Amino acid sequence: MEPKPYDAVLLASFGGPEGQDDVIPFLRNVTRGRGIPDERLEEVSHHYRAFGGISPINAQNRALKAALEAELERRGIDLPVLWGNRNWDPYIPQVLQDAYDAGHRRLLTITTSAYSCYSSCRQYREDLGMALTETGLDGKLEVDKVRQYFDHPGFVEPFVEGTAKGLADVRAQLAAAGTPDAPLHILFSTHSIPMKDAHASGNSPEEPREFEEHSAYVAQHLAGARAIIERVAPGTEWSLVYQSRSGAPHVPWLEPDINDALEELAGKGVKGAVIVPLGFVSDHMEVAWDLDTEALETCRELGIAATRVPTPGVHEKFVAGMVDLILERTVVPGRPELTVADRPAMTRLGPWYDVCRPGCCANQRGEKPTIAGADTRIGTGFEPAGTAS
Template sequence: MATALPERPAPEALIAPLVPGTEDDTHRRRALPREIDAIVFASFGGPEGQDDVLPFLRNVTRGRGIPDERLEEVAGHYRALGGKSPINDQNRAMIAALETALTARGIDLPVYWGNRNWEPYIEDTIRAVHRDGHRHALGIVTSAYSSYSSCRQYREDFGKALVSAGLLGKLTVDKIRVYFDHPGFLDPVVDSVRSCLAELAAEGHDSARTRVLFSTHSIPTAMSLASGPEETRGSEGEGGWYVAQHLAACRYVMEQLGAPADGNAPGALPAWELVYQSRSGAPHIPWLEPDVNDVIERVKTDDQADAVVVVPIGFVTDHVEVVWDLDTEAKETAAEQGLAFRRAATSGADPRFIEALVDLIEERLREGVEVREVTDFGGTPDVCGASCCLNGSPRARIAPTTSAIDSGEDLVAAEASAQRSSDQKEPA
């Protein structure tokens, strides 16, 4: 006999309440503060040893039917690094620094860590947050931009964890806004690129013969076009919010490089472009291009430059895609072409980035906190818009999410579906 469905909270109770007058503001939809009592630091996850590599990659590609033989190709990158992804230790260091910075600002919040693809898993973390007595958590993710894999999928991770754990209405998990436009994320990049250019200049490389390549993770073109709220989707080829945000970040970095530093007028700036890396998936499916290695080869073939500075603008920390795809493969490509090579640092280890995370937390804790944004993109919302950052596949189904104006309905529908499935399995 089927059990009666439990009383559920209204959909609007499941997301942070909005500041009146900002509900329809695509770029500046703000959330009213609420009593946040825990932080969930969410990341991609990575193997901790050689025995973890294949199980981890199976998690990453779950549901895509990729055989182990193909996974071993990518596994080689991890195995070359001892089977351990550097992302784990970097996350531990960031969490420790974040805890210290929160205390320094007088913010008493515990920080929990959960991963999408490896231990500690997000669902286990969400259960621990509730078990420890917390009721309103705020999620931080180690991705700075808007797209399915870098924003919505984390919101789905939170939403699915709440439904699976039976915590809908008992725990909320909001997410901070995407933060590619915060100076604490971008200014460390500016300084690193400036240092790279100075090193090359000291070796005799003219800025006019140096190319700056801003690199980010390639994603399927359809996913890129679907990034951002549905009302912002433009014509084919524009790239959605994912590309627009990256270009805005690149422009800011170059503008800052053009400003006087230490009282000295800068020289001529090198040319730059946005490139992509780490493509995966079926060859017939279009992904964002051009690839960083192809561009390095073109730069030499067309005699455009004698040196390249590769800037991992799309990454928060130096994990495998940076250490292998850039420090190994892109560097080797540059050497084969006879080009001088420098790779700029990511922001994650810089104290300014940790302070930026505290700024983003404070935005959600207190009214009147300055929203710091330095690019020309136009700002980013606390609460995502309708159907924001879908994965672009026509076969994709809406999954339960948090932190969007349509999340409440998604969560309630997912819980009802889970309850029906449970009832059907019960003996009559």
């Protein structure tokens, strides 16, 4: 997409409960349309309950919003940063309405999901598209979205730094245990998704593309992991593992689960593990519970020395990188416009697209209004990306 004179940035995220009374209403929002009773939701609420009903994600997004504002101000760029969630207050539809009422007419969205798949990209595009339709702002408020940034240096470099420190920490633990030369393993962990969604990720029925393991989602993670390994520890054993699986047990999801992988590694004599939460932007509940609680407990039970690498969070390189992504798309008076050749990418898969191709990361439950896609349309006529279909 050609750069445009956006008048605000929208930070879009998942959202999370902020107290015990919020947990079930939040889970109802997340599972809306699936017919899951509250009794079942209460059964799966334990990780939120264990943290007082408070998900870390909202506080983390407030911190990221403030950091983005500070970085934009430092660079002399007058762009306010708005924040909206898919599943909890502040909800995206209200944020769009408030933005319009405040006089904004052109928003550029950056999400807290770096990869290509339905839940990481298209679902955000749908939520924004449906919000424009529901509020009556379609055709009045333009909303675009930056590219997926799985291999942008701003996202990858904090993991490079963290992985190097994690390796040093685990080696120190092994040395303290009298086994400095014991084998160790790096596990790059991300959210598991259904196999159907994995195979649809990054792929368009009209413009098919081949990816490693038939999935852009998997290929992007593998490419990022290799970029980190090449920088930090060439030759070190590593693997891509998955976590946070949900849904019916008969539906195939990406595997192996990190805990199963750890048990297999222990059986092969591995004594050290560096867990890299490569699929995540911040230390939210999937990191705090599934890795810091469950996976590290598995390591203790198996006698594996382990550490968990930090997510990018508000690391200065991540914040600067997110502002760089914004500026790729934004006309700034007095500054030369950037070209595609100016866009950094640390793998051969990138830089990723600004506009998703027709049917990319298809919704298995049926089409919904979307933004930022080549299949974006209203009625029977195609409209520019940035409006709802």
